[in-house]
Amino acid sequence: MNPAVATADPFVHPALFYEGPEDYLAGTVPFIRQGLLAGEPVAVSVPGPNLELLRAALGQDAERVRLLDMTEEGRNPGRIIPGVLRAFADAHPDQRVRIIGEPIWAGRSELEYPACAQHEALINLAFTGRDVTILCPYDTTRLEAHVLADAEATHPVLVDTDGERPSPGYDPQRIIGGYNTPLPEPATAITIDTITRDSASLAHARSVIREQAHRAGLSPDRTEDVELVVAELLGNSIDHGGGQGRLRLWTEPGYLACEVRDNGHLTDPLAGRRPVPAGELRGRGLLLVNQLSDLVRVHTGPHGTTVRVCFTT
Numbered sequence: 395m396n397p398a399v400a401t402a403d404p405f406v407h408p409a410l411f412y413e414g415p416e417d418y419l420a421g422t423v424p425f426i427r428q429g430l431l432a433g434e435p436v437a438v439s440v441p442g443p444n445l446e447l448l449r450a451a452l453g454q455d456a457e458r459v460r461l462l463d464m465t466e467e468g469r470n471p472g473r474i475i476p477g478v479l480r481a482f483a484d485a486h487p488d489q490r491v492r493i494i495g496e497p498i499w500a501g502r503s504e505l506e507y508p509a510c511a512q513h514e515a516l517i518n519l520a521f522t523g524r525d526v527t528i529l530c531p532y533d534t535t536r537l538e539a540h541v542l543a544d545a546e547a548t549h550p551v552l553v554d555t556d557g558e559r560p561s562p563g564y565d566p567q568r569i570i571g572g573y574n575t576p577l578p579e580p581a582t583a584i585t586i587d588t589i590t591r592d593s594a595s596l597a598h599a600r601s602v603i604r605e606q607a608h609r610a611g612l613s614p615d616r617t618e619d620v621e622l623v624v625a626e627l628l629g630n631s632i633d634h635g636g637g638q639g640r641l642r643l644w645t646e647p648g649y650l651a652c653e654v655r656d657n658g659h660l661t662d663p664l665a666g667r668r669p670v671p672a673g674e675l676r677g678r679g680l681l682l683v684n685q686l687s688d689l690v691r692v693h694t695g696p697h698g699t700t701v702r703v704c705f706t707t
Contacts, residue, residue: 403522403523404490404523404524404525404526405518405521405522405523405524405525405526405527406526406527406528406551407517407518407521407527407528407530407549407550407551408527408529408530408549408550408551408552408553408558409529409530409531409532409545409546409548409549409551409552409553409561410422410529410530410531410532410553410554411532411534411542411545411552411553411554412531412532412533412534412554413533413534413535413555414535415447417555418444418447418531418533419447419448419451420555421529421531421553421554422438422448422494422529422531423448423451423452425492425494425529426438426448426452426455426459426492426494427452427455428492429491429492429527430455430458430459432490433489434489434490434491434492435460435482435485435486435489435491435492436458436459436460436491436492436493437459437460437461437462437478437482437491437492437493437494438459438460438461438462438493438494439461439462439463439464439467439468439474439478439493439494439495439496440463440464440494440495440496440531441463441464441465441496441499441501442463442465444496444531445461445462445463445464448461449461460482462478464478464495464496464497464499465499465501468495468497469688469689469706470509470684470687470688470689470690471497471506471509471510471512471513471689472509472513472666472667472683472684472687472690473684473685474495474497474513475513475516475517475520475664475667475668476666476667476668476669476681476684476685477684477685478493478495479493479495479517479520479521479526479528480520480668480669481669483521483524483526484669489525490525490526490527491525491526491527492526492527492529493526493527493528493529494528494529494530494531495528495529495530496530496531497510497513497514497530498510498511498514498530498532498537498541498545499533499536499537500533500536500537505578505689505691505704506689507541508573508575508691509573509689509690509691511541511544511548511569511573512569512570512573512574514530514544514545514548514549514566514569515547515548515566515567515569515570516566516570516663516664516667517548518548518550518566519566519663519664520664520667520668529553530545530549532545543563544569546561546562546563546564547561547563547564547565547566547568547569548564548566548569549561549564550564570663574692574693574694574695575693576693576700577653577691577693577700577702580642580644580646580651581644582644583642583643583644583653584602584606584642584643584644585640585641585642586598586599586602586640586641586642587640588638588640589628589631589632589638589639589640589641590632590637590638591632591637596625596628599624599628599641600621600625602641602643603617603620603621603624603643603652604617604621606643606645606650607620607621607650607705609645610645610649610650610705610707611707612650612705612707616705619686619687619705620650620652620705622682622686623652623682623683623686623687623703624641624652624654624703626679626680626682626683627639627652627654627679627683627701627703628641628654629679630654630656630658630679630680631654631655631656631658634656634658635656635657635658635698635699636656636657636658638656639654639655639656640654640655640656641653641654642655645707648706648707649688649689649704649705649706649707650704650705650707651702651703651704652702652703652704652705653700653701653702653703654700654701655698655699655700655701656698656699657697657698657699658698658699659694659695659696659697659698659699660692660694660699661694665680666679666680666681666683666684666690667681667684668681669681683701683703687703687704687705688704688705688706689703689704690702690703690704691703691704
């Protein structure tokens with residue numbers, strides 16, 4: 395399989411539609427071996443069962459491939475571009491690289507899915523002009539029809555048993571904007587309005603965060619992560635969102651949710667998804683939020699921005 399199509403952009407981003415293990419291996423193993431034969435660095439980040447399928451099929455060649463479990467590396471879709479894709483591509487700046495990334499699988503929740511779809515769309519912005527090929531497998535037997543339709547919108551090339559073809563529905567901006575919707579409201583939440591730079595205001599917020607994290611059953615280390623993430627979000631709100639932020643916290647089965655809302659408008663769709671060069675002091679806040687959270691959802695517009703982060707309990 396040769397996923398390249400006639401294009402002025404060296405970046406290639408096909409979706410592989412597969413049915414079952416044999417189809418999966420037929421679409422991925424040749425892709426990997428072609429890259430190895432061409433001397434291209436190859437990375438694979440897919441869910442654990444598919445990772446084991448590939449490891450067994452590749453045999454000794456598996457030792458020449460960077461193998462990652464996407465259910466761990468990409469639990470939060472906002473981590474995938476900086477922590478998986480860019481991390482690998484940037485480590486080989488003078489070579490074309492090949493990556494298989496499978497961020498959407500049947501076990502993804504309804505809460506996670508919009509962030510996954512936006513991630514797939516944002517890959518096209520993040521890698522424009524780069525000598526990178528990223529193949530994204532989609533299980534057509536287990537994923538819903540709207541997920542496959544979104545895949546056609548986020549990938550310029552489609553690959554299946556019939557070969558490859560340009561996607562007739564390619565429109566990543568539609569996916570980025572279409573999932574930028576108000577987030578589901580919780581049944582109940584603890585709310586702290588008008589948090590400012592005032593030390594007493596911030597100290598009260600930290601105290602409430604620690605209490606709620608403890609009640610949710612988070613470890614001391616994860617509680618520190620929650621504090622740090624919310625502090626970064628509140629700092630961004632104070633600095634860029636009108637001088638103050640509103641904090642809400644609540645628990646759902648399986649996770650603690652924290653939400654910061656302000657009057658700012660987040661206009662950069664890749665904010666928090668770009669690696670920050672060593673020594674650069676700015677631009678680390680949202681990147682840190684993505685690194686430490688198990689899920690990040692954002693709704694932004696001219697009337698304000700809401701960032702919701704979730705931590706698995």
